[in-house]
Amino acid sequence: MLLLLPFFVFVTVLMAYPLAYSAWLTLNDIELTDLKPTFVGPDNWLRLGSDPVFITSATNTVIFLLLEVAISIPGGLALGLLVNENFRGRSIIRGSLLLPWATPPIVMAVMFGFIFSDQFGVVNYMLQSLGIASRPVMFFASPQFALIMLVLVASWKNIPLFAFIFLSALQNIPTELMESAKVYKAGAFNRFRHITFPYLKPTMASNSILAAILSVQVFDVIVGITNGGPGRSTYTLYFYAYLTSFPFLHLGYGATMAYIVGIIAVIFAFGVLRMYKVD
């Protein structure tokens, strides 16, 4: 029992207490300037429904999450299948998969800011050189596309991570099964459908949940590239919760939004587990 004590201390101090404290914050009007709480009951929760910025941010968060999962899970799987094959330079490719994940998010944001820059970006240079665009394309200037661009930037970082996880799962598939399937003349698609995919289902589920968590937490990319603009088209809940808690100093209301971020991730996780029928 004594051996479990460090674990209990760890969970209590680093998880249970902060969770309980932030839950209490959501029931209080508390400012970061003096930390003197005024109990307001469910007011912060009720206020969410009439806050248009919250509604925009929540909508953007859900869109971001769905797009991110839709892009990075198939992308990760495809890349994982590719690097599972035997080809020259496989080790180098596998090793380089870690590079995007090792890049600090804010560096990545600045890097993509440069790549897509209308002034000196390589993408615009290529588009104009090839005659595809006559003027520079404003990738982050359109309220309709700025969020999608941010999803693509986030996917660049996440796809290799998921590929790596898929790769480790692929390597656990018994080779005998594949070989016997080949003996019975099963095609590549059928092998994937009846052997690979069922084996990958738990990994698929865990990757989807991880993608959801990473999506709702996206922050550096927004700050580094669009700062929430144009308008509020790239506000997400995490970004708005940060603004509310720190620059605006409303800790109670900010904590309430942070809870919503968590709730969205949990709902998505349960949905995924049900879909893949994973315990």
Added chain:
Amino acid sequence: MTDEISTGKMKNLSEQKGTDRRRFLKYGAGVVVVAAAAAAGYYALQPAPGPPTPTTTAATTAATTTAPPPVTTAAPITLNFMTAAHHDFYYDQESYKPLAIYMQNNPNVKLNPIVYSFFDVQSKMASAFTAGIYAWDVAYVWGALLEQFDQYFTPLTDLGWSTSQIASDIIPWVQNAIYWKGQFYGYPRENEVFLLHGNKDIMDEKGVAGMPKTYEELLELCKRVHDPDKGVYAFGAGLQPGYLFPVYLCFLHGNGGYLWKNDSQQTVVPDSRESVRAVEDIVDIYKHYMNPGAIQWIADVQTSTDFLQGKHVFDLWFPSHNKVALQPESAMKSVYCDIWPGRKGVADSGSMVAAEGYAIPKKAKYPQDALAFLKYVGNADNQVECYITGSWTPNGQAPLPSFFSDHNDPRLINWPFAYTVKAHVKQQMYNCSRYERPAYTEITAAIEAEVSNAIAGTKTPRQAMSDARTATDKIVATEFERFGGGYFEPWKTVQQDSVQSQFKAILKNFENVPNYYTGK
């Protein structure tokens, strides 16, 4: 393997681990005891911390103070000096090193600059102040920060310093940074306004003889110099949210607008006729004369770079990049600097001021020494030297002195780049209010998002500013509950005849200075 262990050829791993653990614990305990004894001995041999060092710095006036006299007898102290990264003229200057000079003249004082990004200062303050700990002896402030955290700063009168000696000499716009509800909390250091700059090389080429006097003239000149097919846009300004509010204020004031209502809450009125007109103007100039990318540009990064490369002709920004424009690597060799023109028959001009300063937290260990340092920060030598020897990097800032009297300094008047001082002083005679108040950050975010919506075309200017009003009404009501109104706004003071005549008197010093510089 069991045999090998039993025969002693191989050590039982569990035993080996046990032995190592015992050894580790034994030697580890020894190391801890020795370290504790060494630390106790070290502190025992250190001199006891003395009371706050009495400073021998004479009472100063902003205009006449030279470097403070050396203090050689006092006990050595370290002053933790928290500053913002963009105040690099204090801690990282090539030619003039104010901190080094101060330490040289006060050998007992070691200044320890703690530098945060501008955007981090607020949360650092919130953490340190609400935790009730000592963090800094001198801290960077500006109006909105002071208003939020005033309870954690010491009014200068509490330190026995009568501010009446300096109050009338501080330019009211700058006073805003260190003054709150009848008390001075610090000394000012930053004073900058948005100005209109012109690429004189291109203007000369296009036969444009000078800077516009009205907004209508600016549009006319924009039409003449605009040449996007050759990569030259007429006008440039950073329009990304986070950097958009100052631009909006220049257009608001140029349209004769004022952001606050004259009521008890000082209600914010972004939906006023002038404000809607200002946003219409921004949308119009963006559509016709600006690089479409400006909507995603950060003002002091991309916009300045473009201006220096000759990619746009007129630029709205602080005067920081004027001198850079004249450096060998810059494409632009001659530059205009003048006031932002207002609409004909509506307002002659109007802009936005950035004012910042330094104050003393209540938890400061050495408040009197901190005060002596604040006086140094505010003295004329320091303020003028910082400006004329400033780092002048494209993104760096070298703000103008904060006191009226500093502007009579011959070093400024005879300076080759005195045209920036002239434009700066002239601009401050018009409404440059930044409307700082406790909820400033929240209010500006609400307005910026809606102006950005209008620029992006997702809302009409009227619709956008009506939504901004709905948002700011809620913010202002909450703010009023907490702070009760009465926020200081310098424009009323600036309009007084006595203040206007002080500006006019300074401008006489610069009568013969043109509004441009040519490096050709």
